[in-house]
Amino acid sequence: MTSLGATITNEGIRLAAWSSSARRIWVSIFNDEGNRELDRLELRPEGEGVHALFVAGLAAGARYGFRADGDYAPEQGLWFDPDKLLVDPYAVEIDRPYAYDGRLAARRGEGADTAPLLPKAIAGFLPEPLAALPPLFRSGGLVYEVPVRAFTMLHPDIPKHQRGTIAALAHPAIIEHLKRLGVGAVELMPVTASVDERHLPPLGLRNAWGYNPVTFMALDPRLAPGGLAELRQTVATLRDAGIGVILDLVFNHTGESDRFGPTLSLRGLDSPVYYRHWPDGSLVNDTGTGNTVACDHPVVQEMVLDTLRHFVRHAGVDGFRFDLAPILGRVGGSFDTDAPLLRAIRNDPVLGDRVLIAEPWDIGPGGYQLGNFPTPFLEWNDKYRDDIRRFWRGDRGMVGALATRLAGSSEIFAKAGQQTSRSVNFIAAHDGMALADIVAYQHKHNEANGEQNRDGHDDNLSWNNGVEGETRDQGIVTARFDDQCALLATLFASRGTIMLTAGDEFGRTQKGNNNAYAQDNEITWLDWAGRDQALEKCTVLFAAIRRSMPALSDTLFLTGQPLAGSEIPDVAWLTETGAPLDETDWHDQERHRLVMMLGGIGDEDRRLAVVINGDRRKCMFTLPPRQGFFWSPAAADAPDISRPVPGRMVIFMIERKAGPANAEGNHDG
Structure with missing residues (x-):
């Protein structure tokens, strides 16, 4: 397809938009402040839905928007209205953030020109593509999920003018923190331009997460006041520190919402093509947001691919996480693992080697697709999240599920001969309770969202250790600390890719709010000054152990057989006595203890034991001895198992070679 958007030359700018059903499309040119329309020029049809015009003398920095006319029949999905300024879907920069205004949703003939209410696209030269x-x-690495604004708004070392921006992620204090955790890549929650949902402004709230996009390529000026160059420089600085960048992108819906929503861009250009509709003309709502992007249409597919290539070529990002990813694989409404868009992303020469992470569910028919995305897509694994929470909550009969999740969830991902896990293991994410709240709140507390606590999930698989919310009871405080440590240790002991949400390593809390999307305030802003440094120290220890033991991050499925060149099985599942679990043990509803013993560690063919006491009682653990080796903690200051292991604890034990003086000794605890 011919290039869309603004293409700058020495003689002027070519401006192009796509619509299959608009009768006329204009470009409005604005002054440098974007508050006065200087000219309105009609684009010329070029065939195949492209409307374009070369404007001689127009230079880089020009501000513009589109307008379109045609039939106005919302009941048929047609919303043409020349009074609605439309932001270019291919805009790579806008001059101000989006702000919701009810006038943006006015019916044709009932409202005024919306140009004063909308940002203008800025035509600019893109930087040279990166090598x-x-x-x-x-x-197998650690993904660190980052809400860009909330992450640094309260960080004392970040200059105030830089807090809450992408640039702040490149600050030495942030990089030092990420390196201590062993972060392989930061996953930036949406940084492209988004708009508040229409019910938020009357409540005095605003969207804090960014999952309500309008333009897919343009960065939000609040998060990236320096534009694409800011993202590019931050990616480069993090790369120099050995840390990748993954962008969380939303292609499943836009902020134009349902039939009562605003007309901002795609709706006004060609709603029947850009959005999925039912035969009666109403919008399909497989996202729960009011609309669903038609990712099975070739024009939409090309827009998605162009967006992904844009961020790889011009910002150098490592990859992408796709929100409600089954939408990208829906063909005619049904999910297809070999859908054209999913196939095109995998086969694209620019995108084919990028990290691809799917959130494998939406709310449409057949929307739960965990395990069904094609290789090399990694997938958020909510079964891991739920089973690990259930085990540490104390649910009965969970030891088998715990072992399965620790080992990479083969029953989900070992399909069609796959030998490696594509699981992204996580216990908490932006959507849901913070890790500290999982052990402090048995029920959600979303009152601040203004929906009488009706929003958000009701089944959080959480517990409160006897008191709901904050408490000064030292016994409960200690129990919650132990539970958080146990959850974190389990995560870092799990085979495959793991994800940690920023702040969970030091006890971030949202006061029980499990749907804090509308809380751009201290509820979501990370409290760096008040962070739990003891918990942070534990997390750093677990991260160091994981880095030093590649068997923990290996993605190969375990078989119970020796690896090549080893005589030791790759895994053995043991009871607290050191004996293999038998059928009775696996089905013991009251069993809350487990040892995962991994073999073939390092050149000396050693073993690593992950000792898990999920009971609240102490227990003596014994590990199998081996001639010439002894067991000791994997970290110098970690607990040993020479004494009973306290309840609610995970201990990493490594087999070490005995010295000449104690070659006959086996320290088995």
Whole structure:
């Protein structure tokens, strides 16, 4: 397809938009402040839906928007209205953030010109494409989920003018923190331009997450006041520190919402093509947001691919996480693992080697697709999240599920001969309770969202250790600390890729709010000054152990057989006595203890034991001895198992070679 958007030459700018059903399309040219329309020029049809015009003398920095006319029949999905300024879907920069205004949703003939209410696209030169470098991040590493604004708004070391921006992520204090955690890649929650949902302004709230996009390529000026150059420089600085960048992108819906929503861009250009509709003309709502992007249409597919290539070529990102990813694979409404868009992303020469992470569910028919995305897509694994929470909550009969999740969830991902896990293991994410709240709140507390606590999930698989919310009871405080440590240790002991949401390593809390999308305030802003440094120290220890033991991050499925060149099985599942679990043990509804013993560690063919006491009682653990080796903690200051292991604890034990003086000794605890 001919290039869309603004193409700058020495003689002027070519401006192009696509619509299959608009009768006329204009470009409005604005002054440098974007508040006065200087000219309105009609684009010329060029065939295949492209409307374009070369404007001689127009230079880089020009501000513009489109207008379109045609039939106005919302009941048929047609919303043409020349009074609605439309932001270019291919805009790579806008001059101000989006702000919701009810006038943007006025019916044709009932409202005034919306140009004063909308940002203007800025025509600008893109930086030279970056040299093609392989992604830093590989499967098995640690993904660190970052809400860009909330992450640094309260960070004392970040200059105030830089807090809450992409540039702040390149600050030495942030990089030092990421390196201590062993972060393989930061996953930036949406940084492209988004708009508040229409019910938020009357409540005095605003969208804090960014999952309500309008333009897919343009960065939000609040997060990237320096534009694409800011993202590009931050990616480069993080890369120099050995840390990749993954962008969380939303292609499943836009902020134009349902039939009562605003007309901002795609709706006014060609709603029947850009959005999925039912035969009666109403919008399909497989996203729960009011609309669903038609990712099975070739024009939409090309827009998605162009967006992904844009961020790889001009910002150098390692990859992408796709929100409600089944939408990208829906063909005619049904999910297809070999859908054209999914296939095109995998086969694209620019995108084929990038990190691809799917959130494998939406709310449409057949929307739960965990395990069904094609290789090399990694997938958020909510079964891991739920089973790990259930085990540490104390649910009965969970030891088998725990072992399965620790080992990479083979029953989900070992399909069609696959030998490696594509699981992204996580216990908490932006959507849901913070890790500290999982052990402090048995029920959600979303009152601040203004919906009488009706929003958000009700089944959080959480517990409160006896008191709901904050408490000064030292016994409960200690129990919650232990539970958080146990959850974190389990995550870092799990095979495959793991994900940690920023702040969970030091006890971030949202006061029980499990749907804090509308809380751009201290509820979501990370409290760096008040962080739990003891918990952070534990997390750093777990991260160091994981980095030093590649068997923990390996993505190969375990078989119970020796690896090549080893005589030791790759895994053995043991009871607290050191005996293999038998059928009775696996089905013991009251069993809350487990040892995962991994073999073939390092050149000396050693073993690593992950000792898990999920009971609240102490227990003596014994590990199988081996001639010439002894067991000791994997970290110098970690607990040993020479004494009973306290309840609610995970201990990493490594087999070490005995010295000449104690070659006959086996320290088995």
